[in-house]
Amino acid sequence: MASTAHPLSTPAPQGDFQLGDALAGKRIVVAMSGGVDSSVVAALAARSGAEVIGVTLQLYDSGAKARRPGACCAGQDIRDARAVADRLGFAHYVHDHESRFRDTVIDQFADEYLAGRTPIPCVRCNMGVKFTDLFRLARELGGDCLATGHYVRRVMGAHGAELHRAIDPARDQSYFLFATTRDQLDFLRFPLGGMEKSAVRAIAAELGLGVAAKPDSQDICFVPDGDYAAVVRRVRPDADDAGDIIHLDGRVLGRHRGLIHYTVGQRRGLEIGGLTEPLYVIRLDAATRAVIVGPRAALAVSAARLTDANWLDAVAGRPVLAKVRSLARPVPARLDGEWLRFAAPEYGVAPGQAAVLYDAANPDQVLGGGWIAATQGAA
Numbered sequence: 439m440a441s442t443a444h445p446l447s448t449p450a451p452q453g454d455f456q457l458g459d460a461l462a463g464k465r466i467v468v469a470m471s472g473g474v475d476s477s478v479v480a481a482l483a484a485r486s487g488a489e490v491i492g493v494t495l496q497l498y499d500s501g502a503k504a505r506r507p508g509a510c511c512a513g514q515d516i517r518d519a520r521a522v523a524d525r526l527g528f529a530h531y532v533h534d535h536e537s538r539f540r541d542t543v544i545d546q547f548a549d550e551y552l553a554g555r556t557p558i559p560c561v562r563c564n565m566g567v568k569f570t571d572l573f574r575l576a577r578e579l580g581g582d583c584l585a586t587g588h589y590v591r592r593v594m595g596a597h598g599a600e601l602h603r604a605i606d607p608a609r610d611q612s613y614f615l616f617a618t619t620r621d622q623l624d625f626l627r628f629p630l631g632g633m634e635k636s637a638v639r640a641i642a643a644e645l646g647l648g649v650a651a652k653p654d655s656q657d658i659c660f661v662p663d664g665d666y667a668a669v670v671r672r673v674r675p676d677a678d679d680a681g682d683i684i685h686l687d688g689r690v691l692g693r694h695r696g697l698i699h700y701t702v703g704q705r706r707g708l709e710i711g712g713l714t715e716p717l718y719v720i721r722l723d724a725a726t727r728a729v730i731v732g733p734r735a736a737l738a739v740s741a742a743r744l745t746d747a748n749w750l751d752a753v754a755g756r757p758v759l760a761k762v763r764s765l766a767r768p769v770p771a772r773l774d775g776e777w778l779r780f781a782a783p784e785y786g787v788a789p790g791q792a793a794v795l796y797d798a799a800n801p802d803q804v805l806g807g808g809w810i811a812a813t814q815g816a817a
Contacts, residue, residue: 472515555790
């Protein structure tokens, strides 16, 4: 199953797989989604002189989702991954994980919405199906490491491997990988973390890979056209139970179509007329099926309680920067037991989201994070 370098006239850049100087005799297992990023990782691994094995997890069927541009790990994506492996000359295996993906990611996604929380299925997928299951497969295949196309960096520090942000801030995926454990980080490799996306696509084009211009996968790959509610309704048919829209002062302002249509911080789509002030979703009460609304000031949060935390480095007493949404700017905070206390009020913090902490002295380093279970108002 030894890989062979593809005969090209112009050499492509070498990826850093952190396996020492001589990779001959090493075996790199590459997680291949069928997209350009993992395909370039596989190509760089093949260039390194190591033996390469590609593994793709089939996460859902070959229906409409699998044909949708920006999907991953199904249908055409599997064929694309196999085509890359065939072109570069290494073995490629497909493992059916559809039922596990449905049980651990899609079903939980639906249940979180019904409970009035804001889920992040990409983190759950990385925690379970992708890393845990791929880890097992990679070790069974005798791999010296598992390489992925994620845009983060693995940096060796004084106490071992550290997780750092990608060089390209527009592509950084560290927020979604906060739950990576120390043991996993020892085995993982992220050769694209030091590259910009434009350079990755250039490598793919140079290598003549058919996926060079393929659209990037979407944040939530199993949600067609961004219609979260449709996915939840399909999994949980009773998800559209209507309820009251209630102002913080107790006034009932109207009716809503179901909690699955709302998230904390939302302003559009409330369909409340005759009001002089803009109103936002402040919280969702799953027990009474009520959507609680109020002015923007009511969204201000001073602290968030974290559960199921994963720490990659010491956090106690350390100045940190906290990121509470994937697109949010990290802000100064401190950890007080299980409570994350913000230096200034933070807006739009919702149960179900993750709080990821970075070292204030070295903002590139990911210290870990946890799931937001509750919040404390700033007022």
